[in-house]
Amino acid sequence: MNTIWIDRTPRLMRFCFVGGFCALIQMGLLYAFVNLGTQKNLANFVAFMISVQISFPMNYFITWRDRKEKGSKDVKLLVLRWVSFNGTYLIGMVINQVAFAIFLLFAHYIVAGILGILAAMTINYTVSNKFIFVHQKVERSHEKI
Numbered sequence: 001m002n003t004i005w006i007d008r009t010p011r012l013m014r015f016c017f018v019g020g021f022c023a024l025i026q027m028g029l030l031y032a033f034v035n036l037g038t039q040k041n042l043a044n045f046v047a048f049m050i051s052v053q054i055s056f057p058m059n060y061f062i063t064w065r066d067r068k069e070k071g072s073k074d075v076k077l078l079v080l081r082w083v084s085f086n087g088t089y090l091i092g093m094v095i096n097q098v099a100f101a102i103f104l105l106f107a108h109y110i111v112a113g114i115l116g117i118l119a120a121m122t123i124n125y126t127v128s129n130k131f132i133f134v135h136q137k138v139e140r141s142h143e144k145i
Helices: 004-008 011-035 039-061 073-104 110-132
Strands: none
Touching: 011 039, 011 110, 039 073, 039 110, 073 110
């Protein structure tokens, strides 16, 4: 499969693509869980946590694909990044849940879910870019975002 288009797409655009896809999954799960009778805050939490697990491999292979290390350290580094990613997204989850609970007071739960995702998005990108998916050896200086 030719993946050159991925490498030529700005990182922030790749992050938004992955995030948009995972947001659709989260909103679909939120809708399904609520319609199955799950309390809305719990439904949002579970939907968020599932979408994060889908988000990690997509970000690893798409958004930060150029920051994978070759060789025997790759599996160890992958596990470290997965643990760090989940730890960081716990902060995003708190932001998401608080925003969801506030917006739920005056908006439809799907709108509250979307606003919660948007509230957490900036912190998730910034921390992922600066601390989780960093080069372990040589950083490419031509990648700006």
